[in-house]
Amino acid sequence: MVTTDPAELAERMGKPAAARPTRVGDTRGYRVFRVVNVVLLLVVAAVTLYPFVNIVAQSFSDEQYIRTGRVNLVPRGFNLKTYGIIVSDPTFWNSYLNTVVYTVTATLISLVLTTTYAYVLSKHHLKGRGLLVGVAVFTMFFNGGLIPNYVLISELGMKNTLWAVVLPNAISVFNLLVMKAFFESLPKELEEAATVDGLNTYGVLLRIVLPLSKAVIATMVLFYAVANWNSWFSAFLYFDRADLFPVTVYLRNMVSGATTATSMGSTDSDVGQVNSNIKSVTMVLTVLPVVVIYPFIQRYFVSGVMLGAVKQ
Amino acid sequence: MSVDTREPEALPKPPSAKTPRDRRVGRTWRKALRRDWQLYSLALVPLLFFLVFRYLPMLGNVIAFRRFVPGGSLFGETWVGLRYVTIFLDDPTFWQVFGNTFVLGALTLLFCFPLPVVLALLLNEVRSRLFKRFVQTVSYLPHFLSLVIVAGMVLQLTSIEGTVNQVVEAFGGSPIAFMQGPQWFRTIYVSSEVWQTVGWGTILYLAALTTIDDQLYEAARIDGANRWRQTWHITLPGIRPTMVTLLILNTGTFMAIGFEKILLLYNPLTYPTADVISTYLFRVGLVSNNFSYAAAIGLFESAIGLALVLSANAISRRTVGTSLW
Numbered sequence: 001m002v003t004t005d006p007a008e009l010a011e012r013m014g015k016p017a018a019a020r021p022t023r024v025g026d027t028r029g030y031r032v033f034r035v036v037n038v039v040l041l042l043v044v045a046a047v048t049l050y051p052f053v054n055i056v057a058q059s060f061s062d063e064q065y066i067r068t069g070r071v072n073l074v075p076r077g078f079n080l081k082t083y084g085i086i087v088s089d090p091t092f093w094n095s096y097l098n099t100v101v102y103t104v105t106a107t108l109i110s111l112v113l114t115t116t117y118a119y120v121l122s123k124h125h126l127k128g129r130g131l132l133v134g135v136a137v138f139t140m141f142f143n144g145g146l147i148p149n150y151v152l153i154s155e156l157g158m159k160n161t162l163w164a165v166v167l168p169n170a171i172s173v174f175n176l177l178v179m180k181a182f183f184e185s186l187p188k189e190l191e192e193a194a195t196v197d198g199l200n201t202y203g204v205l206l207r208i209v210l211p212l213s214k215a216v217i218a219t220m221v222l223f224y225a226v227a228n229w230n231s232w233f234s235a236f237l238y239f240d241r242a243d244l245f246p247v248t249v250y251l252r253n254m255v256s257g258a259t260t261a262t263s264m265g266s267t268d269s270d271v272g273q274v275n276s277n278i279k280s281v282t283m284v285l286t287v288l289p290v291v292v293i294y295p296f297i298q299r300y301f302v303s304g305v306m307l308g309a310v311k312q
Numbered sequence: 313m314s315v316d317t318r319e320p321e322a323l324p325k326p327p328s329a330k331t332p333r334d335r336r337v338g339r340t341w342r343k344a345l346r347r348d349w350q351l352y353s354l355a356l357v358p359l360l361f362f363l364v365f366r367y368l369p370m371l372g373n374v375i376a377f378r379r380f381v382p383g384g385s386l387f388g389e390t391w392v393g394l395r396y397v398t399i400f401l402d403d404p405t406f407w408q409v410f411g412n413t414f415v416l417g418a419l420t421l422l423f424c425f426p427l428p429v430v431l432a433l434l435l436n437e438v439r440s441r442l443f444k445r446f447v448q449t450v451s452y453l454p455h456f457l458s459l460v461i462v463a464g465m466v467l468q469l470t471s472i473e474g475t476v477n478q479v480v481e482a483f484g485g486s487p488i489a490f491m492q493g494p495q496w497f498r499t500i501y502v503s504s505e506v507w508q509t510v511g512w513g514t515i516l517y518l519a520a521l522t523t524i525d526d527q528l529y530e531a532a533r534i535d536g537a538n539r540w541r542q543t544w545h546i547t548l549p550g551i552r553p554t555m556v557t558l559l560i561l562n563t564g565t566f567m568a569i570g571f572e573k574i575l576l577l578y579n580p581l582t583y584p585t586a587d588v589i590s591t592y593l594f595r596v597g598l599v600s601n602n603f604s605y606a607a608a609i610g611l612f613e614s615a616i617g618l619a620l621v622l623s624a625n626a627i628s629r630r631t632v633g634t635s636l637w
Contacts, residue, residue: 045450051465069473117358127344144369145610147597201350230458248460255464
């Protein structure tokens with residue numbers, strides 16, 4: 001029942017489920033329900049989109065209209081001034097660049113580690129495979145917790161280095177299981193033939209398996225890249241220097257800095273009360289790459305989730 | 313290398329009971345290593361990752377029972393027994409945040425678990441493929457946002473001049489300072505969780521719905537079942553395994569509920585309802601530098617989390633026959 005081709009899975013997702021076609025015999029009650037249903041789903045879509053529309057509207061508005069509560073769906077006092085200010089702010093671009101560097105590095109490392117381990121776990125004949133799977137899966141349900149992790153990173157001397165945000169979450173067990181499920185679904189014969197032709201394990205993985213796995217690799221890249229792009233807590237925890245902050249931490253200090261400065265214990269990096277207009281512009285610029293590519297990557301995510309559900 | 317040749321020893325147990333067991337084990341391991349060493353070598357770096365960044369911190373939890381000096385050993389200096397455990401058991405703030413964790417976790421489960429099922433069922437009744445796609449695409453979107461953005465949106469919407477207060481005023485109320493007091497935090501938190509997760513949560517249900525045999529509906533219709541009865545007697549039982557699995561997974565994350573989001577949203581004024589175990593131990597440990605005390609609380613939290621998954625799994629295996637392992 002389970003296919004592994006993302007395109008096909010995505011295709012199936014979009015299909016009217018279980019193909020329950022229009023029938024003449026619908027009762028009046030059901031016809032009424034269908035109208036109500038469409039209205040209800042439109043409301044769901046509107047409520048989901050509203051916060052986006054709101055920050056976009058505020059980002060183009062004049063602060064005085066926001067402060068008097070008059071900006072909801074459309075900008076008031078339309079201007080691009082704040083965009084100009086943020087875009088010409090070197091601190092903003094520095095943090096944006098940091099985010100790009102962290103995301104690319106972390107995604108590459110994660111991809112290599114996840115692929116190799118998933119490939120090993122997909123070999124059912126391997127002695128000790130159960131143990132290797134167990135080592136990974138156990139960490140899904142039990143983890144060391146915040147304090148020991150923090151102590152470890154400090155003792156390893158990783159604070160204020162790239163490694164603190166890149167290494168500790170290098171393998172997501174969920175992604176690992178997705179890849180493992182994919183590798184298990186590949187036909188064994190190809191690899192056997194390649195082995196007979198004299199390729200060793202590394203050769204089989206690089207030349208036979210990986211070229212067949214482009215779809216799942218794309219899914220993994222997207223899973224990891226989006227997670228890293230969005231992450232903020234590791235950087236917030238392990239970086240003391242503002243020039244290392246990714247854009248999410250830059251934004252956090254702006255958005256909740258004023259209200260939570262005392263609760264977070266950090267005062268020096270927190271900006272005071274920043275006006276809503278500036279916050280909105282920063283939010284729009286941060287979220288832009290994700291929202292722009294989202295329609296194109298959505299189906300890969302969906303197929304990844306489905307693949308992960310196979311074995312769980 | 314990938315040829316699936318089962319070791320002949322594994323199949324028929326040789327009757328020679330005299331052979332020492334560990335020598336036999338040693339020999340099969342040596343054989344496996346000789347045959348698959350390249351595969352094992354691929355596993356080395358990932359294994360190292362798990363050992364250093366996952367299992368070492370687990371061991372690091374011994375500092376919950378030892379005196380820890382920042383900059384000193386990862387595992388603390390001297391044993392102090394259950395000292396830190398008794399401190400938090402006597403700490404009234406601990407019991408307050410424990411209660412908050414429970415209430416927030418329960419409310420989140422109460423809303424975030426069933427609503428995706430409802431949304432999936434509604435989407436399943438849509439006949440226009442284009443419209444269904446549109447609603448799905450839109451409702452998945454919040455899943456891809458950074459929590460910083462989500463928190464930013466929540467704070468903007470609930471501010472004095474925000475949209476929520478404009479709706480309140482439109483209905484004749486006076487503006488509410490939502491984030492300046494404890495009474496609204498739970499509502500705001502759970503609403504934002506629903507906003508963020510409900511669409512994405514439908515994916516597995518929609519997939520499960522496509523696997524239900526259409527003949528079942530046919531048969532039910534012949535027996536005179538209307539749409540509602542079909543949903544109740546065929547659709548819901550059809551997606552029950554998916555529901556149970558997701559319920560177990562949700563229960564497991566019950567205690568670790570929304571740490572990052574709460575950290576972004578709360579402030580001292582909302583602590584009475586917003587402060588949960590994880591945020592409390594974050595402040596105790598990393599703001600006030602009581603590492604051992606915070607580790608003791610964290611260990612307690614993890615243990616409860618593990619116990620919750622295990623018991624949810626056991627209960628579902630006994631009652632509905634579905635389990636994670």
